[in-house]
Amino acid sequence: MTSSTQRPDPPYRRIAAEFRTRILAGDLRPGDRVPSIRQIAQRWGVAVATATKVVAVLRDEGLVEAKVGAGTVVSARASRKERPAGQAVPPAARQAGVPKGSLNRRHVLRTAIAIADAEGLGAVSMRRLAAELGTGPMSLYRHVTGKDELVTQMADEVFGEAELPVPGPEGxxxxxxxxxxxxxxxxxxxxxxxxxxxxxxxxxxxxxxxxxxxxxxxxxxxxxxxxxxxxxxxxxxxxxxxxxxxxxxxxxxxxxxxxxxxxxxxxxxxxxxxxxxxxxxxxxxxxxxxxxxxxxxxxxxxxxxxxxxxxxxxxxx
Amino acid sequence: MTSSTQRPDPPYRRIAAEFRTRILAGDLRPGDRVPSIRQIAQRWGVAVATATKVVAVLRDEGLVEAKVGAGTVVSARASRKERPAGQAVPPAARQAGVPKGSLNRRHVLRTAIAIADAEGLGAVSMRRLAAELGTGPMSLYRHVTGKDELVTQMADEVFGEAELPVPGPEGxxxxxxxxxxxxxxxxxxxxxxxxxxxxxxxxxxxxxxxxxxxxxxxxxxxxxxxxxxxxxxxxxxxxxxxxxxxxxxxxxxxxxxxxxxxxxxxxxxxxxxxxxxxxxxxxxxxxxxxxxxxxxxxxxxxxxxxxxxxxxxxxxx
DNA sequence: TGACATTTGATACGTCGTACGCATACATGC
DNA sequence: GCATGTATGCGTACGACGTATCAAATGTCA
The missing domain is CATH 1.10.357.10 (Tetracycline Repressor, domain 2)
Incomplete structure (x- = not known):
């Protein structure tokens, strides 16, 4: 890197650095929303492409996670400076595991189960569940086709708790x-x-x-x-x-x-x-x-x- | 208390509260006549049924005693606020008069059973049942206190179909x-x-x-x-x-x-x-x-x- | 820069059970 | 006869439910 001279950092790098320090300082905590690309563009008076680059930098550093349609969010384990800033993770690592919906789906199910355990199945309404998750009722339908399926999957989830020994006892x-x-x-x-x-x-x-x-x-x-x-x-x-x-x-x-x-x-x-x-x-x-x-x-x-x-x-x- | 929402109390409740405070304050003393139902109706500009409810509320709270033909009177031991206002004690098991209700009630039950037999219990809604009987949904509540009771009584009705022999078989x-x-x-x-x-x-x-x-x-x-x-x-x-x-x-x-x-x-x-x-x-x-x-x-x-x-x-x- | 596929959440629709209020008819006691 | 409390039948309306619809906002990519 030959940027040691007085040549100032390009804007996208400056803005990215700004966010980086805020994240590492804990000002922005894991799970917090980062301004959307268009918001950044407007606030800093830059083009959308530039703002996109800002987010791309942060994402390649593993500091944030971006989901299309949903927004960009500070990733977990971001505040611990475990990786020298500027050291990019291989881009392939960003979509390593399951399609990510799977994790949210489990979260939905576990929350529903918690409600049902505490107050009975009757208390599990889509609105109530959504409220518990901090979203609107309709957002649930992204993870579950309907209430019937929700309930069935709740059952499946808890049945997973009971493991049966593989050979099993005698007789x-x-x-x-x-x-x-x-x-x-x-x-x-x-x-x-x-x-x-x-x-x-x-x-x-x-x-x-x-x-x-x-x-x-x-x-x-x-x-x-x-x-x-x-x-x-x-x-x-x-x-x-x-x-x-x-x-x-x-x-x-x-x-x-x-x-x-x-x-x-x-x-x-x-x-x-x-x-x-x-x-x-x-x-x-x-x-x-x-x-x-x-x-x-x-x-x-x-x-x-x-x-x-x-x-x-x-x-x- | 019941001031959780801003929705105002219904008229009959308001009027009842009015009397309640007067009684508890000693303004109306035990033995005093309470305005008759029709007087209440006229004075407050409501229907007799509404005025009836006012008296019913007070009676359920034990504040007044009503006798047909005679009038309604503040009951003894009413002024001592011994019971949190609004906490009704005897819902008074309404034993429906045998003569007319009995037959109609059975008719309601049999109709509900017919619907359930043909299309499942889910098809038995109060509206559907009422429609089948050619009346409005609210008419059903004269024969049954609610849907829960309706369903329970349906079960009771069909259980009556299965008679068990009195001595029964041997062994x-x-x-x-x-x-x-x-x-x-x-x-x-x-x-x-x-x-x-x-x-x-x-x-x-x-x-x-x-x-x-x-x-x-x-x-x-x-x-x-x-x-x-x-x-x-x-x-x-x-x-x-x-x-x-x-x-x-x-x-x-x-x-x-x-x-x-x-x-x-x-x-x-x-x-x-x-x-x-x-x-x-x-x-x-x-x-x-x-x-x-x-x-x-x-x-x-x-x-x-x-x-x-x-x-x-x-x-x- | 603009077109794109996603994700979201607000609004709304059609159900449900049933509370409320009214009008009317009835039974009881003075 | 008259005033009383009561019972019946029913129209209207409220709040909760599950969910269909659709505009707005998002990150991405040509």
């Missing part, structure tokens, strides 16, 4: 119990899950298909006809599904009554009590209330009975 | 199988049923409670602890529920594709095929398609396994 019973309990844990962690997808139609939810596939493998070699294997593989998630649905409803009811004791819920309770005291349902009325809502126990019961029955079918009893 | 297994199959038939006849109610929360659906009661009786005398009896009584409908849900989804999917082959569904199919051909799910991909959708067979499987398992628990195997 069909341990395997079946394992997969059922994994899904049960999932449903307890994400109460909206049974509302989001039907467990007996795993298509389109790849991570759910993986569970089905794993289960089918567990059923292989037991000498069962194919229809039985299918049914069994679909039965297990179905069992989880119903009980999980009840858990979800219980939670919702509780949440609502926690907020407002008004009208509907309270009225429900009153009516239920009235019905119970009519004497038409003596056994039902005599039940202790706590047991009804012990849904973990309920799940254990339903799963154990089923596996026992399956063992009978295999002739093991 | 626990025949009894349990009977009640499960009755519910299964119900769900096949009314595909929307599993969507309408949770089978594990029979409260508020008297005809469903009857099933639970019947099941509990079938489980009596087997020497089982009470928790087990409860769980079992709730398990049977739960089993029906999941499989029925799948049936419903299948039917909906089929119906939609029957109408329009466009976009979403077709796209789903394509994606599913793509996923299957990735080789990640060899066992799944090798399955014959017909068996997957044999949901009657699925139900038989799940029920038989469960009952076998229950027999094991009873030590009968």
């Amino acid at each position: 069909w019973r341990a395997k079946l119990e394992l997969v059922a309990r994994r899904q049960w844990e999932l449903s307890r962690r994400h109460l909206w899950l049974p509302r989001a997808v039907s467990f007996t139609r795993p298509l389109l939810v790849p991570n759910m298909m993986a569970h089905t596939e794993w289960t089918l493998r567990a059923l292989d070699g037991l000498g069962l006809p194919v229809e039985t294997r299918i049914r069994e593989a679909l039965t297990l998630p179905a069992l989880v599904h119903t009980v999980a649905l009840s858990v979800a409803e219980e939670a919702e009811a509780e949440q609502e009554t926690g907020v407002t004791l008004d009208g509907w819920r309270l009225l429900q309770r009153r009516r239920a009590d009235e019905l119970l005291s009519t004497g038409r349902f003596p056994l039902l009325a005599a039940l202790p209330g706590e047991t009804v809502s012990d849904l973990d126990g309920m799940f254990d019961h339903i799963l154990a009975r089923h596996l026992d029955g399956f063992a009978v079918m295999l002739g093991e009893r | 626990w297994r025949a009894k349990l199988e009977l009640v499960a199959r009755r519910q299964w038939e119900l769900s096949r006849r009314h595909l929307w049923l599993p969507r309408a109610v949770s089978f594990t929360r029979p409260l508020l659906v008297p005809n469903m409670m009857a099933h639970t009661e019947w099941t509990l009786r079938a489980l009596d005398g087997l020497g089982l602890p009470v928790e087990t009896r409860i769980r079992e009584a709730l398990t049977l409908p739960a089993l029906v529920h999941t499989v029925a849900l799948s049936v419903a989804e299948e039917a909906e999917a089929e119906q939609e594709t029957g109408v329009t082959l466009d976009g979403w569904r077709l796209l789903q199919r394509r994606r599913a095929d793509e996923l299957l051909s990735t080789g990640r799910f060899p066992l799944l991909a090798a399955l014959p398609g017909e068996t997957v959708s044999d949901l009657d067979g699925m139900f038989d499987h799940i029920l038989a396994r469960h009952l076998d398992g229950f027999a094991v628990m009873l030590g009968e195997r």
Whole structure:
């Protein structure tokens, strides 16, 4: 570089330097918007091509990231002066990984999941989700074709949390119990899950298909006809599904009554009590209330009975 | 308070507040007559119905007591502000008069059921239902407090179709199988049923409670602890529920594709095929398609396994 | 410099459930 | 008979929803 003489830097370099110092000083933080090309052009009184060069310089230095249509943004890990200024990164590195939409899509999904976890699936409206992400509702449709797909993909995302060991434990019973309990844990962690997808139609939810596939493998070699294997593989998630649905409803009811004791819920309770005291349902009325809502126990019961029955079918009893 | 938005309180609320402050201030003392409904109507220039609401609000708050023919009077212990204003206590379970309402209510329910049977629960909107009955949407609210109740009562109505024999067949297994199959038939006849109610929360659906009661009786005398009896009584409908849900989804999917082959569904199919051909799910991909959708067979499987398992628990195997 | 493909967000449309207010008819007590 | 509170039927309108449409703004490239 022979620019050591008094020859002044060209304008585009001067402006770029200006931004560079602001970024490195932390004045512009990662994620902040950098003025658009046309704004730079106007503000500094230069042509658009010049402003373009400014941004190009910064981008080649890895300080900013530009997306067409969206704008230019200070890139992460930019403030740490890890690379001597002026040392350009190979331009190929700027679009290395996935098409970048993938990351935003995950962000959308995780945010939606967070809302659903905290306030139930009903709270996940497109507007609400958009607000949470700081954008307009319509922007979501860039990452998701519609609400149906959003919900399905939320389910897929959380199903990805539950990994199944590759050989798995010994014996069909341990395997079946394992997969059922994994899904049960999932449903307890994400109460909206049974509302989001039907467990007996795993298509389109790849991570759910993986569970089905794993289960089918567990059923292989037991000498069962194919229809039985299918049914069994679909039965297990179905069992989880119903009980999980009840858990979800219980939670919702509780949440609502926690907020407002008004009208509907309270009225429900009153009516239920009235019905119970009519004497038409003596056994039902005599039940202790706590047991009804012990849904973990309920799940254990339903799963154990089923596996026992399956063992009978295999002739093991 | 309710001043969150700038939207002014509706007239009836404003007027009620006016009286409330006068009562609480002691301006109107216990035993004093409150202006009659028609007087209020005239004095404030509103309709009698509106004035009626004013009095209703005050009465629900326990501030006044109304007697037909006699008039409305400030109730005793009203001046002590013992209850946060606006917090109504007795919504007063409105027991609809039998004579006329009963028949019309059934008509509403049966019409709603007919729509749901033919086009799915999603087609049952208040407007649609009203149109079918030849009235305005708001007329429905004379017979039903809201959509939630409508749906619940629809379920109750159809559960009334399934009668259970009073002594029932001999032996626990025949009894349990009977009640499960009755519910299964119900769900096949009314595909929307599993969507309408949770089978594990029979409260508020008297005809469903009857099933639970019947099941509990079938489980009596087997020497089982009470928790087990409860769980079992709730398990049977739960089993029906999941499989029925799948049936419903299948039917909906089929119906939609029957109408329009466009976009979403077709796209789903394509994606599913793509996923299957990735080789990640060899066992799944090798399955014959017909068996997957044999949901009657699925139900038989799940029920038989469960009952076998229950027999094991009873030590009968 | 201008044409381009993208991305965005504001506006708006058609649904939904239902709150509100009105008019009218009815039942009850003085 | 008369005034009272109540019940019924219904038209209007509000706010929330999912999403179609489209102009404006963006970085890029000829």
